[in-house]
Each structure stands twice: as structure tokens, then as C-alpha cells.
Amino acid sequence: MVEEKQILTKNMRDSKYSGDLKAYKNAGGFNALDTVIRKMKPEQVLELVKASDLRGRGGAGFPTGVKWSFMPKDTGKPSYLICNADESEPGTFKDHLIMMRDPHLFLEGMIIGCYTIDCNTGYIYIRGESQTAIAIMEKAIGELYKDKLLGQNVMGSKYSLDLYVHPGAGAYICGEETALLDSLEGKRGQPRIKPPFPAVSGYNSCPTSVNNVETLACLPYIINEGPEAWKAMGTPNNSGTHMVCISGHVEKPGVYEVEMGVSLLEMINDLAGGVRNGKKLKAVIPGGASANILKADEADVPYEFDALMKAGTMMGSAAVIVFDEDTDMVEVASRTIRFFNHESCGQCTPCREGTFWLKNMIRDFLDNAGDEAKMQRVERVSANLIGTTICPFGDATGGPMGTFIGKFPEDFRKHFA
Amino acid sequence: MPTFYLDNEPIEFEPGENVLAAALRHHREIPHYCYHPGLQVTAQCRMCLVDVVDMGNGRGMPKLQTSCSTAAAEGMKVDSQSEKVKHGQILVNEFLLINHPLDCPICDQAGECDLQDFSFKYGSGQSEMEYEKRVYGLRDVGTFIVLERNRCIHCSRCERFTRDVTGTHDFGMFLRTHELTFDTFEDHQITDKFQGNLADICPVGCIMNRDWRFKKRAWKLNKTESICPSCSTGCNITVEHHKNRVFRLKPRENQEVNRWWMCDEGRIGFKQLNDRVTRLAEPQARVKGQLRSVVWETAYEAIVTRLKEIGATGAQAFGIIDTHATNEEMHLFKKLMQEGLGAETVYFPLRRGEQQVQPPREDMDPFIYTLIQTDKSPNTRGALAQGLTGDEDDKRLLAALQAEPKVAVICGAPLEDNAAVCKAAAKAELVIQLGTFRGPWTEVADVVLPGYTYAEKQGSFTNKADRVQRINAGIRPAEGARDQVRILQELLAALGKPQKTVDAPDVFDAMASEQGAFKGMSWDKLGSLGGVLPGK
Ligand SMILES: Cc1cc2nc3c(=O)[nH]c(=O)nc-3n(C[C@H](O)[C@H](O)[C@H](O)COP(=O)(O)O)c2cc1C
Ligand code: SF4
Ligand code: SF4
Ligand code: SF4
Ligand code: FES
Numbered sequence: 001m002v003e004e005k006q007i008l009t010k011n012m013r014d015s016k017y018s019g020d021l022k023a024y025k026n027a028g029g030f031n032a033l034d035t036v037i038r039k040m041k042p043e044q045v046l047e048l049v050k051a052s053d054l055r056g057r058g059g060a061g062f063p064t065g066v067k068w069s070f071m072p073k074d075t076g077k078p079s080y081l082i083c084n085a086d087e088s089e090p091g092t093f094k095d096h097l098i099m100m101r102d103p104h105l106f107l108e109g110m111i112i113g114c115y116t117i118d119c120n121t122g123y124i125y126i127r128g129e130s131q132t133a134i135a136i137m138e139k140a141i142g143e144l145y146k147d148k149l150l151g152q153n154v155m156g157s158k159y160s161l162d163l164y165v166h167p168g169a170g171a172y173i174c175g176e177e178t179a180l181l182d183s184l185e186g187k188r189g190q191p192r193i194k195p196p197f198p199a200v201s202g203y204n205s206c207p208t209s210v211n212n213v214e215t216l217a218c219l220p221y222i223i224n225e226g227p228e229a230w231k232a233m234g235t236p237n238n239s240g241t242h243m244v245c246i247s248g249h250v251e252k253p254g255v256y257e258v259e260m261g262v263s264l265l266e267m268i269n270d271l272a273g274g275v276r277n278g279k280k281l282k283a284v285i286p287g288g289a290s291a292n293i294l295k296a297d298e299a300d301v302p303y304e305f306d307a308l309m310k311a312g313t314m315m316g317s318a319a320v321i322v323f324d325e326d327t328d329m330v331e332v333a334s335r336t337i338r339f340f341n342h343e344s345c346g347q348c349t350p351c352r353e354g355t356f357w358l359k360n361m362i363r364d365f366l367d368n369a370g371d372e373a374k375m376q377r378v379e380r381v382s383a384n385l386i387g388t389t390i391c392p393f394g395d396a397t398g399g400p401m402g403t404f405i406g407k408f409p410e411d412f413r414k415h416f417a
Numbered sequence: 418m419p420t421f422y423l424d425n426e427p428i429e430f431e432p433g434e435n436v437l438a439a440a441l442r443h444h445r446e447i448p449h450y451c452y453h454p455g456l457q458v459t460a461q462c463r464m465c466l467v468d469v470v471d472m473g474n475g476r477g478m479p480k481l482q483t484s485c486s487t488a489a490a491e492g493m494k495v496d497s498q499s500e501k502v503k504h505g506q507i508l509v510n511e512f513l514l515i516n517h518p519l520d521c522p523i524c525d526q527a528g529e530c531d532l533q534d535f536s537f538k539y540g541s542g543q544s545e546m547e548y549e550k551r552v553y554g555l556r557d558v559g560t561f562i563v564l565e566r567n568r569c570i571h572c573s574r575c576e577r578f579t580r581d582v583t584g585t586h587d588f589g590m591f592l593r594t595h596e597l598t599f600d601t602f603e604d605h606q607i608t609d610k611f612q613g614n615l616a617d618i619c620p621v622g623c624i625m626n627r628d629w630r631f632k633k634r635a636w637k638l639n640k641t642e643s644i645c646p647s648c649s650t651g652c653n654i655t656v657e658h659h660k661n662r663v664f665r666l667k668p669r670e671n672q673e674v675n676r677w678w679m680c681d682e683g684r685i686g687f688k689q690l691n692d693r694v695t696r697l698a699e700p701q702a703r704v705k706g707q708l709r710s711v712v713w714e715t716a717y718e719a720i721v722t723r724l725k726e727i728g729a730t731g732a733q734a735f736g737i738i739d740t741h742a743t744n745e746e747m748h749l750f751k752k753l754m755q756e757g758l759g760a761e762t763v764y765f766p767l768r769r770g771e772q773q774v775q776p777p778r779e780d781m782d783p784f785i786y787t788l789i790q791t792d793k794s795p796n797t798r799g800a801l802a803q804g805l806t807g808d809e810d811d812k813r814l815l816a817a818l819q820a821e822p823k824v825a826v827i828c829g830a831p832l833e834d835n836a837a838v839c840k841a842a843a844k845a846e847l848v849i850q851l852g853t854f855r856g857p858w859t860e861v862a863d864v865v866l867p868g869y870t871y872a873e874k875q876g877s878f879t880n881k882a883d884r885v886q887r888i889n890a891g892i893r894p895a896e897g898a899r900d901q902v903r904i905l906q907e908l909l910a911a912l913g914k915p916q917k918t919v920d921a922p923d924v925f926d927a928m929a930s931e932q933g934a935f936k937g938m939s940w941d942k943l944g945s946l947g948g949v950l951p952g953k
Binding site: 171348349353357377384387 | 458459460461462463464466480481486488505508509511512513515516545546548551570571573590592593594595596597
């Protein structure tokens with residue numbers, strides 16, 4: 001039986017919890033920051049984060065401490081911490097939940113992060129459509145300034161920090177960290193080539209770390225309870241808990257906090273109430289639209305970065321999308337490719353042209369005009385998107401499109417002319 | 418120098434250089450569209466794929482890499498010919514073509530189109546795309562260029578050029594995904610003086626030089642290396658012509674002078690080369706007030722006879738040459754005036770040049786703006802190096818004309834807009850013009866000796882930075898005209914001063930041994946990129 005954990009979701013579980021600064025402090029909030037500011041040097045915090053094996057929750061699962069240690073010191077340039085709160089991956093809705101229900105948990109984590117990388121200005125990049133989240137964050141930041149937890153001399157120390165909320169203009173690609181940086185700089189948001197990596201040359205060519213909301217929200221616990229307590233949860237190399245967004249054909253869709261490494265199938269059954277209306281499971285996308293789909297018989301896999309990678313897919317942004325036996329994979333493929341075709345920034349040839357071509361071919365299947373040659377062509381074009389582009393968007397399109405047709409060919413055959 | 422290996426061939430590279438840049442410098446072809454050595458690397462076309470089998474540390478890279486954005490490393494082993502690479506090139510090229518109109522038969526880029534060339538060489542030759550292609554339509558975007566957007570391959574060179582090279586930000590990227598367009602902002606006409614370069618760097622027939630559209634198939638053009646004569650920068654160019662008609666000028670890369678660029682003013686400077694109406698095509702002599710065609714021998718005889726009749730002595734000969742003349746012509750003209758006619762001073766109108774257009778921003782590389790100079794002639798520095806007498810406000814030469822010289826020799830068309838000068842010189846008993854086009858000087862000349870245009874002859878110009886650069890004969894000269902170098906030597910011979918030299922290279926080498934300013938130089942050593950005057 002998979003159980004829910006209450007590490008990040010402890011406060012918000014209480015329906016009476018208001019999320020304002022007073023409520024957060026009453027719940028023990030800002031103790032971690034207090035410890036950090038008064039007792040720890042940035043290097044010590046970094047060591048602690050490294051020791052916790054915390055991996056980024058934005059999609060790539062890169063170890064946060066390692067990422068921060070790549071940032072050069074004494075460059076004479078300011079360092080920046082930018083929180084990626086764009087959360088546009090289809091199926092993902094955990095970051096917004098954190099920001100709307102427990103904004104100070106995340107902000108405490110962000111301030112700790114800023115302190116660790118010696119950054120005096122941080123930005124929170126929220127997708128522009130999320131007006132509610134933006135308003136809540138603005139209000140919460142206002143509270144912190146009033147309480148001297150932000151601004152000059154945080155908590156009376158020598159450390160100063162300003163945080164700003166920056167609304168995006170509603171492009172999925174602006175969630176990719178370098179596109180986000182371009183967008184933040186006021187340019188057209190499109191991914192940059194790497195190297196240079198943001199750690200070395202990011203926002204305004206300064207050392208920059210881009211971190212996900214949930215990643216930062218993990219920090220207060222790690223400081224308060226220590227890295228060992230964090231690592232006691234989850235599996236080796238996949239430490240701690242994380243917030244999983246379960247949607248689709250389940251009885252109880254929602255965000256569930258679990259330890260890393262629980263069974264994906266059990267999670268769907270035990271927490272989300274299983275497939276709705278007593279139907280059978282057909283397939284599940286484990287990590288957002290960018291992740292390759294798993295067939296029902298592949299779904300009993302430990303829900304963690306490494307095991308899912310081994311299963312040929314990824315944990316991504318922990319967005320689990322469940323499909324019941326009545327689902328037509330051609331429709332899923334159609335919805336997916338329309339999204340990716342709409343959201344490609346267009347600069348790379350394979351992504352710009354390939355998403356367009358795939359969309360047209362999938363539409364033919366929807367119109368019952370498919371054939372064997374077209375199936376092969378969809379697979380071929382999908383494969384040609386993988387590993388040929390500037391950012392992982394190409395893989396994120398080609399992978400899922402290839403697996404829809406590779407794993408459910410009979411669905412496509414039903415749409416032959 | 419550090420070295421990496423491209424298909425086992427050692428390639429030396431500058432530290433920090435990327436694989437593609439180094440390979441291209443070594444004349445190795447790796448197909449590419451978005452990379453341009455003068456622009457920032459964006460690695461977006463994805464065509465320049467290579468397989469890095471060893472990064473120099475014994476480990477390879479799992480995926481194909483874009484060579485334009487991959488830093489070369491010591492001992493790195495790069496494969497550009499393997500099946501894996503070929504497959505990568507085929508797939509990228511296929512994607513580029515699915516929405517491309519392939520209207521090559523009516524596309525002016527055909528024959529010099531990267532997309533066409535690389536599709537033939539690296540493409541599959543097949544298409545499986547069966548949907549309606551993207552259509553954007555033609556747009557009129559500049560005074561000098563048009564945009565045939567259907568052919569765009571989204572390489573962003575235009576956007577980067579107007580962002581970083583001209584700083585004018587004329588081009589932007591609009592929309593995204595397959596609807597992405599590279600275009601100018603609505604109702605914004607590009608008016609700067611460097612638009613032609615956009616047509617050059619656009620790898621396909623999307624940005625087209627308005628003047629060149631539908632004029633000639635590119636593969637028919639013959640190309641002659643030359644120097645733009647329209648200002649003192651002397652941008653390196655090719656004169657591109659077919660059946661003796663010049664169709665366009667294109668910049669030729671010279672990092673010391675113009676990099677890859679030239680200005681639009683220079684680019685349309687070729688028009689006069691095709692002018693057959695005012696072109697002087699035969700020697701003429703004035704008989705009873707009328708210019709009559711004569712044969713060359715008669716023209717020279719007439720000059721010699723007339724000179725004897727009027728008995729001009731040294732101080733009575735006035736010579737002026739314009740700064741469109743080559744170094745070789747200046748050298749011979751000086752000889753003609755001094756040794757043949759005994760004059761002391763040889764004049765030229767001196768126009769000091771300065772940068773004409775300022776960059777729009779301070780935080781940019783202003784280089785391209787240094788190209789356009791206010792001195793609209795190519796060889797002012799040459800005249801100075803020869804020790805000819807420059808006159809900035811034309812007062813000295815007017816004074817010399819006031820002294821009523823008996824002979825006036827005019828080489829080219831100096832100060833032809835200055836009526837006072839023409840009128841004063843016309844008073845001489847013998848006015849000789851070596852010219853190429855009919856003009857005010859022809860009206861007052863007693864003998865007209867027709868020479869070649871810069872596209873018809875060899876020679877050299879000395880640019881604003883004292884760089885001596887060669888021009889070459891491309892098109893066939895007007896029948897009946899003669900190379901100025903020949904004319905001047907024939908005149909010298911007629912006046913009893915025969916020269917041992919024959920053609921312009923000869924004259925250049927003789928000049929280099931006689932005149933200190935050119936000491937140590939030789940025609941051959943100038944090569945196609947020129948050389949700087951010694952001591953400069
Ligand atoms: C197409 C694309 C979209 C992405 N969107 C998001 C997003 O909305 N939110 C996010 O946190 N990370 C997103 N990422 C991942 C970021 O690039 C980056 O890896 C992440 O923000 C790093 O934070 P982390 O180390 O805390 O995971 C996206 C990546 C790609 C390729
Ligand atoms: S892969 Fe797609 S989204 Fe990513 S940079 Fe290339 S065109 Fe843009
Ligand atoms: S741009 Fe090139 S490939 Fe396209 S129509 Fe013109 S010549 Fe043909
Ligand atoms: S117009 Fe030409 S230069 Fe500009 S993006 Fe298109 S193909 Fe490239
Ligand atoms: S030339 Fe390298 S990606 Fe375009």
C-alpha cells in the first residue's frame with residue numbers, strides 16, 4: 001500500500017491553513033532560514049544540499065548541489081538564482097499548488113538557495129496565464145519585505161536579497177531554462193546553444209542557476225532535518241519525496257506526495273483510486289507529455305528518475321497521465337502533436353518542420369486515411385526528431401510520437417483508409 | 418598550433434575555434450546553412466552534423482554534433498563521411514525541403530543556392546511530403562531588396578546581420594513553429610546602405626537583390642576579381658558579367674579591407690560599365706571646330722605636329738589626372754608630363770576622405786560603417802604616394818591655368834563638374850583628353866584618346882589605408898579604345914621617350930623599382946588581396 005507523505009504538503013493539507021506569513025511561521029516556518037543565515041556559511045549549505053542528493057524537480061533530475069557547485073566564484077559579476085515557475089508541461093500542476101497554497105515554503109527555499117550561491121537578486125518566472133499565482137506570490141513577497149526577510153540585511157545579517165516576480169507571455173518553450181533566460185532578458189524566448197551553460201553564462205551573461213519551484217521548496221526540510229533524514233526517504237540516488245500530479249482516467253486526480261521509488265501502478269491504484277468507472281488500464285504517461293508512454297503491463301515500475309529512465313521513459317515533471325481501455329491512441333497522439341507543433345519555437349529545422357509534418361500525418365489517421373506506409377513514415381519522422389535539435393523539445397516530441405505508434409499499432413490500423 | 422583530425426586529415430585550429438570554422442578555412446566542405454563566419458553562431462539549421470568519435474580524451478560523443486558549435490580540441494577525431502553522418506544530413510535536408518517551393522526554374526538563386534547544391538550532394542533526392550506547403554508570399558522590404566518568403570529556410574542570418582553587423586534591427590523573427598517567419602517589421606522599409614549584403618548572405622533565393630532579379634541565370638556569369646572604385650575603401654569585389662555585359666558586383670572576402678561586405682552605392686556602381694552611348698570608342702581630333710574620328714596613328718601624329726607648332730616649353734604644359742586612374746597610369750602620366758612635356762607639376766584633385774555614415778548604436782562593432790568614405794574615388798592615396806600635386810580647393814591648379822599654358826593634358830575626367838576649370842583649360846592651344854566617357858572635357862578637347870574602364874583593364878589602386886590592390890580585365894573593351902597604359906606609353910614613345918615596359922604588371926614592377934613609395938613591392942606579390950605600401 002503506497003502512502004502519502006507530508007514533507008512538502010504538510011501545511012497545505014490543513015484546509016484552514018491560510019498560507020500567509022503568520023500561518024507559515026506558526027507552523028515552524030523560517031527556522032531553516034534562521035539557521036542558515038545565523039549559523040552557516042554558503043559553502044556549508046552547499047555541502048548539505050550536495051549530501052542530500054536532491055535532484056531537480058523541473059524535469060531533468062540534475063543534482064541541485066552539483067549544479068550550484070558549477071557556478072564560478074569571484075567573476076566580478078553578480079550571480080542570479082531564477083526560479084522556473086513556468087510549469088507548462090501538459091499534466092503538471094504541482095508548482096502552482098505550492099505557490100498558491102504554501103508560497104512561503106517555496107520562498108524560504110528560494111532565499112536559502114540565493115544565499116547558497118551568493119545571489120542578491122532573484123527572479124521568479126511564472127507563466128503569464130497564472131494570474132492568481134502571480135498575485136499570491138507578489139503578496140507573499142510583500143510580506144517578506146515588511147518582515148525584513150527580504151531586502152537590505154535579511155534577518156539583520158549582512159546578506160541582502162531582492163526577489164521579483166516576472167510573468168511570462170505564455171509559451172511552453174519558455175520553461176526550457178535558456179529560453180526562459182532570453183525571455184527574462186526581454187528577448188524572444190528560444191533556447192540557446194550550450195555551452196555556455198547558464199551556471200557560467202546565464203542571465204545577462206552572468207553565472208545563473210535556474211531551479212524549479214518544488215526543488216527549492218525541498219530545502220527548508222533538508223536544512224531543518226538534515227540530509228540523512230531526507231535520504232532516509234526514497235531510494236539511493238533518488239532521495240526524498242516528491243509531488244506527483246495524477247490526471248486522466250482515474251477516480252481521484254490530484255497532487256500526491258510520495259517517497260521516490262514507489263510503484264507507479266500502485267500509486268495510481270492506492271492513491272488516485274485506480275482507473276475510473278472500473279475500467280481497465282490501457283496505458284500511462286509517467287512524466288508529462290514529453291515522456292514516452294508505458295503500456296499497462298509496463299506500469300509496475302518504481303516511480304523514480306533512474307528506474308523510469310531504464311524503462312525507456314522519464315519521470316520528467318512527475319505528471320502521470322492515465323488512459324483507460326477505451327482510449328484511442330490516435331487521439332492521444334493527435335492531441336500531443338498539436339501541442340508540440342504549436343509550441344515549437346521553430347528555430348531548429350527538424351523540430352520546426354517535423355512537428356508540422358507529423359501533425360498532418362496524424363490528422364490523416366484521425367480522418368481514417370491512414371495506411372501502412374504512413375505508419376512507417378510517422379515512426380521514421382519521429383525518430384528523426386530525436387537527438388537532432390538544440391533543446392530537448394525534439395526528443396520530447398519524437399520519443400512520445402514514436403512510442404504511441406510503436407506500442408499501439410493496432411489503434412492506428414483501425415484508422416486505415 | 419593545436420590540431421584535430423577531420424576524417425583522419427590533420428586540421429590546425431586557433432584556440433577557441435569551432436570545428437566547422439577550422440574545416441572551412443582548410444577548404445574542407447561540411448554542408449551548412451546558418452553558420453556564417455561574420456555572424457554569431459546559433460546552430461539552428463542542424464545541417465553541419467559530424468560524428469565526434471573521440472573528443473581528444475579517448476571518449477566519443479553519443480549523438481551527432483553540429484560542427485559549427487562544437488569547439489575543436491587537441492587530438493579530437495571527427496568523422497564527416499560516415500553513414501551515420503550521411504543519414505543525419507539526409508534527414509535535415511529532407512525537413513528543409515518539405516515546405517520549400519522548389520521553384521528553382523524561376524528562382525534567381527538557382528546555380529548559386531546552398532540549398533540546391535547541398536540537396537543534390539547530401540540529400541536523398543526523394544520527397545514523401547504530401548501536404549500543402551507553407552505559403553507566405555512576396556514582400557517588398559527595402560529600397561534595394563525584395564523578400565520571397567516562401568523560399569526562406571529560417572537560418573536567421575538576416576536577423577543576425579541587421580542585429581549585429583548593421584545594428585539596424587530591420588529583420589525580426591515572427592510567430593513560431595512552422596509558421597515562423599523572418600521578416601521586417603510591418604510597414605518598415607529597409608533604407609540603410611548595406612542591404613545588398615543581405616541578399617549575399619541569404620543562402621537561398623529568399624532575399625533577392627531587386628536590381629538583379631530575373632536578369633540572368635547565375636551559372637552563366639563570368640567572375641573577375643576587382644576592386645570597387647566607388648570610394649577610397651576599395652572593397653574587394655568580383656565583377657560578374659556575361660557576353661560583355663556586367664550584371665552585378667559582389668563583395669569578395671578580404672579581412673583587411675571589407676571582410677565579407679560592400680555598400681549598396683558601390684554595388685550599383687557597375688551601371689556605367691554597360692553604357693555604350695556616351696562611351697568613347699575611337700580616337701577623335703578636332704577639325705575646323707568639330708571632333709572627327711581618326712585612326713590612332715593620326716591622333717598621335719597630330720599631337721606631335723601640333724606640339725611642334727605651338728612650341729610649348731616646360732612651364733607651358735599643364736597636366737591633371739583624376740584619382741580614378743590606376744597607380745600605373747599615374748606613374749606613366751607623371752613621366753609623360755615631366756619627361757615628355759617638361760612640366761614640373763602634375764595635378765590631381767585631392768579630396769580627403771572620412772567616414773560618411775555613422776552607426777546607429779554605440780555598443781556595436783562599427784566596422785561596416787567605416788566602409789563608406791566621402792572620397793568617392795579609389796586612388797587618392799596612390800596619387801599622394803606618387804608625389805603628384807594634390808589640390809584640395811582647386812585654387813592652385815586654377816592659378817596654374819591662369820598662367821595660360823599652351824598644352825593641357827587631361828587624364829580621366831578630373832573636376833569635370835567645375836566649369837571654371839574646364840573653361841580655363843580650354844584656352845590652351847592643345848587640349849588632350851584620355852577618357853572613357855563623353856563629358857565636359859570632351860567638349861573642349863582637341864584630341865580625344867579613348868581608354869578602358871576599370872572592368873576592361875589591369876592595374877592597381879591604393880586605398881584609404883595605403884593598401885595597393887589589383888584590378889583585372891574582365892569584359893572585352895570597347896572596340897577602338899586602348900588601354901591607358903598603352904596610350905601613355907605610345908605618347909611617350911612619340912615624344913622620343915620610349916619605355917621598356919608593356920602592360921600594367923610591367924609598369925607596376927618598374928614603378929616599384931623607381932619610386933620609393935612602392936619600394937619592394939611586385940605585381941605578383943600583391944596577389945588577390947593586395948599589400949600595404951612599405952613603411953605604412
Ligand atoms: C521544453 C522544455 C520545457 C520545460 N519546462 C519546464 C517548466 O515548465 N518548469 C520547470 O521547472 N522546468 C522546465 N524545464 C526544465 C528546465 O529546462 C530546467 O531543467 C529546470 O528548470 C531546472 O530546474 P531543476 O534543476 O530544479 O529541475 C523544461 C525543459 C524543456 C526542454
Ligand atoms: S528543439 Fe524545437 S523548441 Fe527546441 S530549440 Fe529547437 S525548434 Fe526550438
Ligand atoms: S532557393 Fe534554391 S532550392 Fe529554392 S527555389 Fe531557389 S534555387 Fe531552388
Ligand atoms: S530570409 Fe534568407 S537569410 Fe533570412 S532566415 Fe530566411 S533564408 Fe535565412
Ligand atoms: S551550420 Fe551548424 S547548425 Fe547550421
